[in-house]
């Protein structure tokens with residue numbers, strides 16, 4: 001049975017649905033949840049600014065927002081009584097999610113089909129599409 005749940009969120013409504021469904025499922029099986037956010041590493045931007053200051057403050061702001069999203073989400077579901085921790089990473093979202101799932105020996109990843117970039121209406125976004133293909137564990141996509 002699935003006991004260890006990894007729930008990656010980007011702050012979108014769809015990822016909030018994934019948190020709600022994932023936490024409810026974990027509650028039913030006495031499982032534990034990690035709500036996970038990856039601050040994308042936009043290395044390519046560094047070259048646009050010789051000082052690197054604008055880039056750093058941009059990344060710091062993304063990190064601040066990421067921590068806020070994690071904290072708000074954890075608080076929102078605190079009354080569900082499920083053991084829930086939050087974790088923030090920096091880098092490529094697909095790589096970080098797949099690495100975390102492997103290193104942390106998670107049983108299942110629960111994530112949204114689309115996220116913040118949902119403008120074209122395709123079924124899967126780039127992150128969910130690649131995680132489904134590359135993760136070693138099962139992946140549940142919330143539509």
Ligand SMILES: Nc1ncnc2c1ncn2[C@@H]1O[C@H](COP(=O)(O)OP(=O)(O)OP(=O)(O)O)[C@@H](O)[C@H]1O
Pocket residue numbers: 008009010012014015018036037038039040093110111112113114115116117118119124125126127128129
């Ligand atoms: N930076 C991230 N950190 C953690 N989880 C993420 C991140 N980005 C996306 N996700 C997870 O992946 C799901 C699908 O998002 P995805 O980014 O694939 O779609 P999209 O934003 O609509 O499309 P795209 O990013 O390709 O424009 C989200 O609901 C969320 O669960």
Ligand SMILES: [Mg+2]
Pocket residue numbers: 010115116117125126127
């Ligand atoms: Mg996205």
